[in-house]
Amino acid sequence: MANVILIGTQWGDEGKGKIVDLLTEWADVVVRFQGGNNAGHTLVIEGRRYALHLIPSGIMRPGKTCVIGSGVVVDLKILLEEIELFQQQSGRNVLSQLILSDEAHLILESHRRLDQARELKRGEAKIGTTGRGIGPAYESKMARWGLRLGDLLEPEAVLKSRLKDLLEQHNQILEKIYGEAPVALAEVFTELQAAAAIVRPAIKKVPYELDKFRQNKASLLFEGAQGTLLDIDHGTYPFVTSSSTLAANACASSGIGVTDIDEVIGVVKAYTTRVGSGPFPVELDDAIGKHLSVRGGEVGTTTGRPRRCGWLDLVALRYATLLNGLNSIALTKLDVLSGLKTIKVCTAYRLRGEVIDFFPSSIADLAACEPVLTEMAGWDEDISGILDYDKLPENAKKYIAYIEAQLGVKALLVSVGPDREQTMIRHNPLLG
Numbered sequence: 001m002a003n004v005i006l007i008g009t010q011w012g013d014e015g016k017g018k019i020v021d022l023l024t025e026w027a028d029v030v031v032r033f034q035g036g037n038n039a040g041h042t043l044v045i046e047g048r049r050y051a052l053h054l055i056p057s058g059i060m061r062p063g064k065t066c067v068i069g070s071g072v073v074v075d076l077k078i079l080l081e082e083i084e085l086f087q088q089q090s091g092r093n094v095l096s097q098l099i100l101s102d103e104a105h106l107i108l109e110s111h112r113r114l115d116q117a118r119e120l121k122r123g124e125a126k127i128g129t130t131g132r133g134i135g136p137a138y139e140s141k142m143a144r145w146g147l148r149l150g151d152l153l154e155p156e157a158v159l160k161s162r163l164k165d166l167l168e169q170h171n172q173i174l175e176k177i178y179g180e181a182p183v184a185l186a187e188v189f190t191e192l193q194a195a196a197a198i199v200r201p202a203i204k205k206v207p208y209e210l211d212k213f214r215q216n217k218a219s220l221l222f223e224g225a226q227g228t229l230l231d232i233d234h235g236t237y238p239f240v241t242s243s244s245t246l247a248a249n250a251c252a253s254s255g256i257g258v259t260d261i262d263e264v265i266g267v268v269k270a271y272t273t274r275v276g277s278g279p280f281p282v283e284l285d286d287a288i289g290k291h292l293s294v295r296g297g298e299v300g301t302t303t304g305r306p307r308r309c310g311w312l313d314l315v316a317l318r319y320a321t322l323l324n325g326l327n328s329i330a331l332t333k334l335d336v337l338s339g340l341k342t343i344k345v346c347t348a349y350r351l352r353g354e355v356i357d358f359f360p361s362s363i364a365d366l367a368a369c370e371p372v373l374t375e376m377a378g379w380d381e382d383i384s385g386i387l388d389y390d391k392l393p394e395n396a397k398k399y400i401a402y403i404e405a406q407l408g409v410k411a412l413l414v415s416v417g418p419d420r421e422q423t424m425i426r427h428n429p430l431l432g
Ligand code: GDP
Pocket: 008, 012, 013, 014, 015, 016, 017, 018, 039, 040, 041, 042, 043, 044, 295, 296, 297, 301, 332, 333, 334, 335, 336, 415, 416, 417, 418, 419
């Protein structure tokens, strides 16, 4: 038995979903603890592709429990669509595999509309959000006006009155500040009631549910969404998401003690990508960037936007290692680097003439940073069929060893293709 947290170390889309799906074979429970359907986690199983936005990536494995913790913001419309889709694809009763926290906050139509209206108003300075209402939903939570899944269990009149209070405020902002049409209370209420009728049996108090699993010696796997550099506190603010994406938050936002965690794994893409606006020192606007984008299929799973690509950024990764207290990493998309004569990695930044080895907090400073690059020899071979670590080209092994030395942690898993099977497990953290 082991409890493992798995989080993204870069700007998201590191391949978390794939690794979670793989590791779920040895886990009993998979827990999403933050974010919402801004996430897009892709699994490829026997050649078939599945994209998950809200349901944890353990869902494709029968008999595993998937938990949506209190720190997640839940769009019930999307949740029901996902349940329906996976029910059709798997032929299983997906809802019976799910536990939904009664403390998780709801994303309503007015949150989505506010998110989009604000982005429009920002114009050129937009954050490039996914437009899913994530930021406004967390605002309602922090302002203590939010509606929670547990409110769906309250008498209708109570739910309606809370909804009315919230929509009155949102409609004032939508109409007076953004010149938009208001959101109709009756429509939102009817939708909530219909959704409640379906999800009600899955709504539970998650900390007690996790404690029962813990006492029965079950293994828990915590699935992060987004990535460390999109973290609300330590990321590239304001070009971040609105939740804490760090490993520490897996405990706080699902309701388990920090002393119950055995391993923290950071998922590291073998190069760097970013979707949305914000400074990105290693960004490549040339043929190499194109190679990474095309070979890596770097298009957003949630919004379909092209992802910006660049070399591996070790300044950012060293920061992610310390912020999350990583014990190990899972290195993904190594196959995408095949065919490059030389591979560069960023080991420091040059900021206004001075070489620095830390990740600046000021986005003006970060935007002014130029990467200091170290060159390594690449490899030509297609490695997507290699399943034995020793059979990787020498230069690929040197690349991995260099990353391990820079971060001070081992790459326990190495992924060389999107399929569940295209992964080398050098040591399985769930087997202790
Ligand atoms: P997540 O948000 O961290 O779960 O990552 P995404 O699913 O948004 O993006 C990762 C993309 O890379 C998906 O299309 C995966 O199918 C794909 N992928 C994951 N691991 C590998 C790998 O090792 N090699 C290649 N070529 N693709 C991978």
